[in-house]
Amino acid sequence: MSSPQESEPPNPNHYNRKDKSLGVLCTNFLKLYDRDDVDSIGLDDAANRLDVERRRIYDIVNILESVGVLSKKAKNQYSWKGFGAIPRALDKLKEEALRENSSTSSCYHSETVHLISLDDAAKALLAKSRRLYDIANVLSSMDLIEKTQHPESKKPAFRWLGLKGSSKNGPATALDLKESKKRVFGTDVTNTLPKKYKADSSLDWNSNQKEQHGKHSSKGIVFGPFTPAKVAEGGDSEDKNVRREDLEDVASSYRPQYRNQALIDLFGHYVAAWKSWYVEAAEMKQIQEVS
């Protein structure tokens, strides 16, 4: 009802930069491979179907791998792990981050647990903004993070969403950390997914992942020249959110290579941040529950 974007008056034949963004590419990638019988993904195949150069595939694939959605099987071949693998991957990242990097504390306040600006993220990761944009776009397309802004400063910031991004009518997303705390517990990717927690509001990506991708303002995929004729159909016509931006994340500049390392650091920081209250809450809960 209030979607500013999405404007295609009488000129559908215009090159739009947005359509070539990594975020869109990632969304298309997900739509294309997040199907039932998909377990092997070839880089060339992906590049052809998405109509992008190989280089671009590497960009998103690396990020997806960092998050656990993909796993490199062999040369030019990746395995589809699915969104269900995210919790595990993040948990791994967390441990590694806590093990290696300990001097991370710098921009984590009690209230900005999940909020961070791209600039802060860059500083924390000793990276350059440029790289952050790229990764941020991909992560945002997966609804792992979302672009927002401080309630007052109005400055752009990024909020960690975790495995819940299917909230169609969840505007404020509840800023009550108190309430969220418990909730997030079961929903948080850091924690191992229980077994039955859905049927309420959010949770269980294994089931929601499909509809999850049905966002973005455009209709189906946003291909340009030709259409694959396989992805754009009537599979998931579940529209929910009409937003499309980018987020934050990592990169590197001092360090030699950044690939997953940057992402790992980034997530490590994030995880470390929320780990604070996470552990705290966990201990409390245990104490309360039973000794």
Add this chain to the structure above:
DNA sequence: CTGTCCCGCCATGGC
């Protein structure tokens, strides 16, 4: 003007 970030050159490492 600044912020965003696409495109692709070319370094790197493995055969």
Add this chain to the structure above:
DNA sequence: GCCATGGCGGGACAG
């Protein structure tokens, strides 16, 4: 040498 991989920044685009 070829090829897969992916740093890295110029400079185009949006606001």
